[in-house]
Each structure stands twice: as C-alpha cells, then as structure tokens.
Amino acid sequence: MMRHAREPRAEDRPHRFARVRAILAGGLVLGVGGSLTMAAWTDSEFGQATFTASSFNTESSINTGSTWADSTAVAPLVFAFSAAAMSPTTVKYAPFWVRTKTVSLDGTLSLQTATSNNTAFAAALKYRVVRYSTGTCDSSQFSAGAVxxxxxxxLPAAGGAALTSTPTVSTGVAANQSAVTQLCFEVSMNADAPNTLQGGSITATWEVKATSSS
Structure with missing residues (x-):
C-alpha cells in the first residue's frame, strides 16, 4: 500500500515561508558583503626619516693658536710656562686655548682640580686663571675687571687658589670652531715656601672638561 506525501497543512505554510525568506535574506546579505569586498581597492602612503647624532669635539693649543691638537690624560699638552727656577714670590704665565672642532655643538668648559706628583710642592703654589680676548697672556690680563x-x-698669593682647590666657575665654548676660548694661567710660589723645596720639582696637570649644551 503506497503512502502519499502529506500535503502541507495550512498552519505550516507561514513558518516555511518565513524560513525561506530568512535564507534568501541571508544570501542577499552574503552576496552584498562579497560584492563590497571584491570591489574595494587598496593603496598606501609611507613616510621615512633618517636621524643622525650630533657631534661635540674640542681641541686645544698652548702656543696661542699656532697649532692645535687633541690632548688626553695620557698625552697632555705641556704648558709653555717658563717654569724653571721657581722661588718664593716667583710668578709665571702661560696660555691655554680651547675651541670646538668643525661641525660641533657649542658647550661649556669647566676647569677641574689640578693633580700633581708632589703634595708638599703643591701646597706652596697658588694659581689664577682668566678668560681674555686680546693681548698677551701676562700680568696685564689679571686686572680687577678681568673674567x-x-x-x-x-696679588697672586692673596687672590690665587691653592693648587689643590676645586674651581667652581665655568665658561663657554662656541660651536663649529667659530671662536676660541682663550685662558691665561698664572702660577706663583708663596712667599713662605719652605727651604725644603729647594731643588725639588712638581708636575701639575689640569683638565678642562667640556660639556655640550644639547
């Protein structure tokens, strides 16, 4: 006996129609979505920059700019003091010039505490340093209006600083070798220097520490 397919009941028809409509709606959504993806074009823009570090380099001269050199703690420049035959109240002078190298930032110079190889001799010495722009490094630079x-x-003994003291004043150095910072050193022996120093010697070393401004 053959069974015939059941005719859909009237109450089933709205539900079936709703399912079909939902499926068709879903297909439409998918179709629209796919269509938008297929039609989209892409393009990009790029920006780039290269950054290079600045430089800060200094050099010094002990002969008023006739020659310039890099100096180090191992190989310092030797001051042009006429430093022989020191005795009580003797005063000696020597220039020390500093400038930046080409393509260098500007900065500041700070004179550090001197080091020496003879503590007793160092105690009998005083020194002063001025910044000057013209003239010779001699007693004329150490006026009341000097920097x-x-x-x-x-007087050197009164206005000077002990060789072992720490200076606190800094001075500027111009960028790109545009100007020279001219320093004049004055070193004197105290009037009460002891006789035990006769025939002795001392090697004193000053560091001029340079720091860039930026």
Whole structure:
C-alpha cells in the first residue's frame, strides 16, 4: 500500500515561508558583503626619516693658536710656562686655548682640580686663571675687571687658589670652531715656601672638561 506525501497543512505554510525568506535574506546579505569586498581597492602612503647624532669635539693649543691638537690624560699638552727656577714670590704665565672642532655643538668648559706628583710642592703654589680676548697672556690680563675662572683680583698669593682647590666657575665654548676660548694661567710660589723645596720639582696637570649644551 503506497503512502502519499502529506500535503502541507495550512498552519505550516507561514513558518516555511518565513524560513525561506530568512535564507534568501541571508544570501542577499552574503552576496552584498562579497560584492563590497571584491570591489574595494587598496593603496598606501609611507613616510621615512633618517636621524643622525650630533657631534661635540674640542681641541686645544698652548702656543696661542699656532697649532692645535687633541690632548688626553695620557698625552697632555705641556704648558709653555717658563717654569724653571721657581722661588718664593716667583710668578709665571702661560696660555691655554680651547675651541670646538668643525661641525660641533657649542658647550661649556669647566676647569677641574689640578693633580700633581708632589703634595708638599703643591701646597706652596697658588694659581689664577682668566678668560681674555686680546693681548698677551701676562700680568696685564689679571686686572680687577678681568673674567676670572679661578681666583680673584689682587696679588697672586692673596687672590690665587691653592693648587689643590676645586674651581667652581665655568665658561663657554662656541660651536663649529667659530671662536676660541682663550685662558691665561698664572702660577706663583708663596712667599713662605719652605727651604725644603729647594731643588725639588712638581708636575701639575689640569683638565678642562667640556660639556655640550644639547
């Protein structure tokens, strides 16, 4: 006996129609979505920059700019003091010039505490340092209106600083070798230097520490 397919009942028809409509709607959504993806074009823009570090380099001269060189703690420049035959009240002078190299930032110079190989001799010495722009490095630079980096105006023994003292004043150095910072050193022996120093010697070393401004 054959069974005939059941005719859909009237109450089933709305539900079936709703399912068909939902499926068709879903297909439409998928179709629209696919269509938008297929039609989209892409393009990009790029930007790039290369950054290079700045430089800060200094060099120094002990002969008023006739020659320039890099100096180090191992190989310092030797001051042009006429430093032989020191005795009580003797005063000696020597220039020390500093400048930046080409393509260098500007900065500041700070004179550090001197080091020496003879503590007793160092105790009998005082020094002053001024910044000057013209003239010779001699006693004329140490006037009341001078720019003192170490010490102050007055007699060397009175206005000077002990060789072992720490200076506190800094001075500028111009960028790109555009100007020279000219320093004049004055070193004197105290009037009360002991006789035990006769025939002795001392090697004193100063560091001029340079720091870039940026």
């Amino acid at each position: 003192y980096i170490v010490g102050a105006a007055g």
